[in-house]
Amino acid sequence: MRLSLSSENVIQYLQNAGLYSVEDGALYEHEWLGSGRNNRNLLVKLADDHQLLVKQENHTHADSSTHEFFNEWLFHELLQKFPVLGNISAISSSLLHFDLENSLLIRNYFSEYMELEKFYENNGIFPLEIANAIGATLAGLHRSTCQKREYRDFMDTAPQGEFRYRYYNPAQGISSINQDIFGKIPTEALKFHAIYQQYESLESAIADLAYEWKPCCLTHNDLQLNNILLHSRWQQLDNCLVKFIDWEACAWGDPAFDLGTLLASYIKVWLSSLVTDPSLELEESLHLAIIPLEVIQPSILAVIRTYIHNFPMILDYHQDFILRVIQFTGLALTHHIQNAMEYHKYFDNRHLCMLEVAKSLLTMPEQAVLTIFGSSLSEILQPITGFKTTTQPTQEKQLLRIYYEKTRLRGC
Incomplete structure (x- = not known):
């Protein structure tokens, strides 16, 4: 029978796992942290400021096909087997214990670190040093594993007695609306589905992106600012400015x-600060954002430049x-x-604005480069030694309009 983690049984579990002893000192605090749709997180503070994060997957029924924590354990094992990866300090694993039967893992808690998303929210600044550290770390992970068959084969490992597909293509669109969805999303979110399905060019662009999806290295697959x-x-x-966590995907x-995924997380900081009112057109809302895109652009540009460097x-x-990144x-x-709709039951006009921006990025990436980075493609690649951009017809530089006259939305 699967153990259900609680503040009452966690100490006994730690003792059984050999991670806690009465001689180490008495427990002085435990705290439930923000839990998502996939897992529950319990922070256990022991003596000598030793802190452990205990995580358990949320399964409302027996589901042996997900095993997201197995991926994190497999990543931990990968770093142990190939020390060259473990030397990338920002991705070094702190995993101490993995329990497949109970869908539970335990890792050291990084008490001296804070979520980058909260740092940006609380301080309203976007230092380039941080963006450079992120770009360099991500590049190090991808470069070190690129086209390395031994890493690929290791990550193909499945839980004992099970089979799983070698690759999962994340380039998936939103499924067609049907009667089953009505009880799962807010009523106002039906407007989103109606608009989304009118955009044939959007669905076509996502289909092309899925077709051109090219797995070639180890990827995090959920690299948002809160990770x-x-x-x-x-x-x-x-x-060691930054650390990447939650390698479940x-x-x-x-x-x-x-x-x-990373750049979208930066873009969301801008879009989440939009001023929305029924009297405002979409373009006006974008320009009235509390955190203008121009404030975030230098960090977005620093990430991509440092990565490519x-x-x-x-x-x-x-x-x-770069176009595919867009x-x-x-x-x-x-x-x-x-x-937001399916798991948080939340939807507002900002999401309609976000859909318009997403459509432009997917269907017109060439024009969107200047809008997102504040620099043209040639300017982004110019510092890269030995790289020559393909000659393109000269075009007038202009910011991308992220709405169309016939689909202009009011109330954004």
């Missing part, structure tokens, strides 16, 4: 997807790499809207 930790003394450090995948050969594998950014925004 990046920032050291509390980042201003005094030369390294990691797999052999497409590096453009990781970057797109540390992993320039990605441009040999994918000449259109498209995956749009895809990640649509996934965010879907999650």
